């Protein structure tokens with residue numbers, strides 16, 4: 001059985017970084033993991049490891065822009081159209097990976113997830129090849145600093161989820177920027193959040209979005225915005241209603257500085273993919289320095 005995890009989310013959410021940590025984690029558990037780069041605009045040094053499959057071997061944004069005279073966004077759309085017309089290329093590339101875990105690093109253009117049919121078509125193609133597929137959507141913790149920004153992030157996650165139609169996990173990335181994790185030694189709430197960022201008790205209302213955050217947005221600088229536009233208030237009420245009616249969105253926190261946190265996220269992905277139902281569990285092993293030498 002082959003598995004593929006699409007790592008999606010807005011620009012700079014930490015997708016490529018997560019892909020690398022995820023792959024490393026799987027490799028240390030003796031699971032065959034490979035990164036697939038689906039970003040035709042990725043620069044050479046974007047990855048710590050060479051991707052096993054790379055869309056840039058088929059088409060790069062740079063070439064499309066210079067040869068077709070396209071801008072970056074139209075160029076990206078062209079790249080994905082080109083990929084879909086050349087599925088035999090991808091199928092051939094994928095041919096060598098049996099019983100493997102493919103981690104698909106996607107570009108950060110949000111419209112690719114919410115508006116375009118490319119990713120759903122690609123997912124259907126992988127499923128046709130017998131690859132079990134799920135997606136994670138990363139939103140970075142900075143989105144929790146402004147409740148309006150946060151809810152726009154929630155809505156984009158919902159929209160992407162509805163568009164892609166695969167098993168789905170939302171992840172709140174860069175939690176190391178928020179406050180100490182409960183498992184860390186300095187988790188005493190009285191010491192306050194690190195870097196002066198939002199306290200952990202508040203964070204729970206974002207991870208499992210509390211629509212009241214938006215409905216009660218009447219304090220601090222939010223008050224200013226409310227006064228500015230009463231219609232905005234009406235819109236908020238409608239969004240609150242939408243989120244209450246469709247409680248599909250909650251976030252798993254991801255703090256890459258904590259192995260426990262990464263493990264929790266990986267176990268949720270395994271569960272979503274029903275990973276290993278047909279496989280024997282493998283013995284954990286001790287690490288030594290040579291272990292990463294043969295990674296792709």
Ligand SMILES: Nc1nc2c(ncn2[C@@H]2O[C@H](COP(=O)(O)OP(=O)(O)OP(=O)(O)O)[C@@H](O)[C@H]2O)c(=O)[nH]1
Pocket residue numbers: 010011012013014015016017018039106107108109173174175176177255256257
């Ligand atoms: N503090 C912190 N920074 C992170 C983390 N993950 C990524 N970053 C930083 O965030 C920036 C963007 O990370 P990337 O992994 O390139 O994000 P991306 O989603 O792949 O970005 P695009 O492909 O451009 O959309 C980089 O400067 C990373 O170093 C994290 O867990 N914690």
Ligand SMILES: [Mg+2]
Pocket residue numbers: 015016017039046105106
């Ligand atoms: Mg990236």
